[in-house]
Amino acid sequence: MDTKLRNRLYDKSFYIVGLFATLFGLIVLLTLLIDITIDGFSRLGWQFLTSYPSRKPEAAGVLSAWVGTVWVAAMTVVVAFPLGVSAATYLEEYSKKNWLREFIEINISNLSAVPSIIYGLLGLQLFVRGLNMDRSVIAGAMTLAILVLPLIIISTREAIRAIPTTIREASYALGATKWQTIRNQILPAAMPTILTGTILAISRAIGEASPLITIGALTYVAFLPTSPISLEFPYISLKGLFDPFSVLPIQIFNWVSRPQKGFWIDAAAGIMVLLIIVFFMNGIATYLRYRYEKRMRW
Amino acid sequence: MVTTDTAFRIERLNIFYGEKRALKEVNFNIPAKAVTAVIGPSGCGKSTFIRCLNRMNDLIPVFRLEGKIEYDGMDIYSKEVDVIDIRRQIGMVFQKPNPFPKSIYENVAYGVRIQGFNKKESLDNAVETSLKKAALWDEVKDRIHESAFSLSGGQQQRLCIARALAVEPKVILFDEPCSALDPIATAKIEDLITELKKDYTVVIVTHNMQQAARVSEYTGFFMMGELIEFDNTQKIFTAPSNKMTEDYITGRFG
Numbered sequence: 226m227d228t229k230l231r232n233r234l235y236d237k238s239f240y241i242v243g244l245f246a247t248l249f250g251l252i253v254l255l256t257l258l259i260d261i262t263i264d265g266f267s268r269l270g271w272q273f274l275t276s277y278p279s280r281k282p283e284a285a286g287v288l289s290a291w292v293g294t295v296w297v298a299a300m301t302v303v304v305a306f307p308l309g310v311s312a313a314t315y316l317e318e319y320s321k322k323n324w325l326r327e328f329i330e331i332n333i334s335n336l337s338a339v340p341s342i343i344y345g346l347l348g349l350q351l352f353v354r355g356l357n358m359d360r361s362v363i364a365g366a367m368t369l370a371i372l373v374l375p376l377i378i379i380s381t382r383e384a385i386r387a388i389p390t391t392i393r394e395a396s397y398a399l400g401a402t403k404w405q406t407i408r409n410q411i412l413p414a415a416m417p418t419i420l421t422g423t424i425l426a427i428s429r430a431i432g433e434a435s436p437l438i439t440i441g442a443l444t445y446v447a448f449l450p451t452s453p454i455s456l457e458f459p460y461i462s463l464k465g466l467f468d469p470f471s472v473l474p475i476q477i478f479n480w481v482s483r484p485q486k487g488f489w490i491d492a493a494a495g496i497m498v499l500l501i502i503v504f505f506m507n508g509i510a511t512y513l514r515y516r517y518e519k520r521m522r523w
Numbered sequence: 524m525v526t527t528d529t530a531f532r533i534e535r536l537n538i539f540y541g542e543k544r545a546l547k548e549v550n551f552n553i554p555a556k557a558v559t560a561v562i563g564p565s566g567c568g569k570s571t572f573i574r575c576l577n578r579m580n581d582l583i584p585v586f587r588l589e590g591k592i593e594y595d596g597m598d599i600y601s602k603e604v605d606v607i608d609i610r611r612q613i614g615m616v617f618q619k620p621n622p623f624p625k626s627i628y629e630n631v632a633y634g635v636r637i638q639g640f641n642k643k644e645s646l647d648n649a650v651e652t653s654l655k656k657a658a659l660w661d662e663v664k665d666r667i668h669e670s671a672f673s674l675s676g677g678q679q680q681r682l683c684i685a686r687a688l689a690v691e692p693k694v695i696l697f698d699e700p701c702s703a704l705d706p707i708a709t710a711k712i713e714d715l716i717t718e719l720k721k722d723y724t725v726v727i728v729t730h731n732m733q734q735a736a737r738v739s740e741y742t743g744f745f746m747m748g749e750l751i752e753f754d755n756t757q758k759i760f761t762a763p764s765n766k767m768t769e770d771y772i773t774g775r776f777g
Contacts, residue, residue: 321584322584389621391617391619391621392621392623392624393582394579394582394615394617394621395617395621395622395623395683395686396623396633397579397582397610398577398579398610398614398615398617398687399610399611399614399633399634399637399686399687399690400607400608400610400611400634400637400638400690401607401633401634401637402607402637405637409633409636409637410623414623414624
């Protein structure tokens with residue numbers, strides 16, 4: 226066979242392989258979605274969202290689970306975002322390029338690949354037992370914060386690195402200090418990408434069950450953490466942080482492992498709730514990226 | 524030869540990037556309230572040189588300096604000197620227009636804000652004055668809160684000049700300010716530079732010899748990291764005393 230013909234054949238066959246590979250992922254995702262929807266759609270509704278878990282599958286709901294997920298996700302952001310952005314800023318802007326920085330960099334990359342259950346063991350020992358936080362919202366949030374910290378640091382560093390040097394130079398040339406340059410130019414310009422990375426990291430965190438099971442989050446919760454806002458003085462309360470909790474993945478896991486078929490339907494509906502939350506957060510991330518690309522033209 | 528006051532007094536300046544020597548034994552007196560052009564072929568060290576004058580090279584980790592640069596009688600590389608003060612007195616405009624991704628107003632106000640002035644009146648005032656000095660006010664006064672990226676390249680460069688002026692420096696350094704601009708925008712920047720020399724000491728690096736001839740009173744010619752010749756611009760372009768300068772001016776190389 227002559228070379229020309231062979232090359233054309235390779236060209237064609239890679240096109241087909243590539244197309245198949247792309248469709249494969251799409252088909253799997255679609256099958257999953259359709260299957261879940263067929264199973265769970267009938268249960269999804271107001272009653273499902275506002276009921277506590279129950280012994281009877283038709284009466285069970287995800288109220289405590291989704292409220293727990295929102296609590297834990299919010300607290301994870303509160304803990305991980307400032308820590309991650311500060312660490313990334315330090316590494317990019319302040320630290321000298323030496324062996325220590327390389328060592329830290331390699332370890333951060335490695336940490337992002339550590340199985341999440343390991344973080345659960347760390348959380349159990351450090352937060353639940355060591356710091357006596359018990360199986361509380363805050364212990365869960367801290368554990369997940371450590372889990373997503375490497376992701377936030379990596380995406381923040383990439384965002385900072387994408388800011389052109391010319392912007393830095395412009396700021397310094399006007400007599401700005403390093404901190405003024407970071408605070409007023411670099412971080413604001415990098416913020417959309419940082420937020421995108423953070424949202425994606427958090428949407429990974431809210432899908433995690435294993436680290437939270439490891440720290441001992443409850444699987445059957447018929448109450449909510451104390452509301453942070455109340456009508457009585459002092460109106461704001463942080464007591465909820467120290468209450469026990471459950472989250473959606475744990476609730477789903479619990480239902481799936483039950484023998485009654487009714488709970489499997491509940492599980493499917495629970496997965497839909499979780500997926501909706503994750504899609505919604507990814508939607509925000511996409512929107513931010515879109516706006517960023519429109520606004521910034523260097 | 525040089526009759527006016529001296530702004531910069533540079534003695535035996537040597538610059539190294541790691542092992543590589545970028546400037547060799549440069550002695551150079553830059554006159555005050557005049558335009559001094561720095562010309563030379565690519566890689567001759569002219570950008571390195573101008574970036575020493577406001578210590579922008581400090582940002583490069585492997586940068587090392589020997590010798591002395593005095594501005595207004597003060598050694599700008601001495602330990603007692605605050606680099607922030609230096610940069611406030613000696614502003615800079617870069618090769619490519621580099622406005623901040625903010626509004627026109629905020630771009631100009633930034634330098635004033637970071638000095639701690641946040642009163643609206645004084646900011647408004649500084650923004651208007653600076654934009655007028657940079658001959659941009661009339662073009663942007665109705666859309667001052669729009670993004671700086673909505674301006675054309677030439678307007679962006681004048682915005683960068685306004686931004687530098689807002690800090691009220693004594694010196695403005697131009698590092699090939701027109702290399703990314705079309706001839707009409709270039710002409711506007713050149714007019715502006717001619718206007719600025721009444722109040723400011725101006726140093727301009729350019730690879731465009733006609734530009735040096737048009738805007739400057741004094742010209743220094745650099746080659747391979749050395750200052751070959753420095754004189755009145757007219758003399759450099761009509762009767763250079765060095766053979767290399769003559770060859771460069773007449774286009775035999777470069």
